[in-house]
Amino acid sequence: MAQAKVFRSERAMDKAADYERIAKAMHYIRDRVADQPSLAEIAAHVHMSPFHFQRLFCRWAGTTPKRFLQVLTLERIKRLLAGEEPLLNVSEAAGLSSSSRLYDHFVRLEAVTPGEYRSGGEGLRIDCGVHPTPFGSLFVAMTAKGVCRATFLGETTLDEELKILAATWPRAVVAPAQEVTAAVVSSLFGAATTPNKPISLSVSGTNLQIAVWRALLRIPRGYTVSYSQLAATVGAPGAARAVGNAVGANPVAFLFPATVLFVKAVP
Secondary structure (H helix, E strand, O other), rough: OOHHHHHHHHHHHHHHHHHHHHHHHHHHHHHHHHHHHOHHHHHHOOOHHHHHHHHHHHHHHOOOOHHHHHHHHHHHHHHHHOOOOOHHHHEEEEEEEEHHHHHHHHHHOOOOOOHHHOOOOOOOEEEHHHHHHEEEEEEEEOOEEEEEEEEEOOOHHHHHHHHHHHOOOOOEEEEOHHHHHHHHHHHHHOOOOOOOOOOEOOOOOOHHHHHHHHHHOOOOOOOOOOOHHHHHOOOOOOHHHHHHHHHHHHHOHHHHHHHHOOEOOOO
């Protein structure tokens, strides 16, 4: 019995030490976003090998150090883009080597370009419409690049959905276009058993969210998976809660499980 208590005590101490290491690493990454520290540099700061640090960080944070840094970098970029600095200056201030890296950073995490984010959708047209379906009224919003929002009205109203679009893209032109959005609804609920062509989805999300949403599209019709299984699929074992949040956060919820299509990143 005494041995068991000692063992439990040691395990608790190990967990506390691990927690402190990861907290220290997160503070280090946050304070040095502009320097874009490497995995080896972060691991050395907490006196661990890169391999063991990566595994420990994923276990506690539910994501990789690289992705954590990318999210912090993105938030810094957003603040910088709110000003009037040229993109190259923003890249340098964010610790990125070129404006092309800035572009790639946004495409991976946000599925929008830096210019599109800064402009608030200026010059962008978003067509929207509400259509009856067997599951209730479906609100669909889409740009020329794909569906950016599809939600069932009920918990939210049409006015609330339009406010969400306006807040996300304050300078875009949001216009009613039932005939445009009807094609999406027809593909999903029409007589044909499968759409005659893929439906493009132009969605915004973090790396983990995009990875989870892609994984959802690969689930065969009629199959179910747990959050833990999804987490393992996207290379984040132990991050079932974060994966569950990603599943709930997608802006085109019905389209992910209902179609075998693809997420189209904005080029």
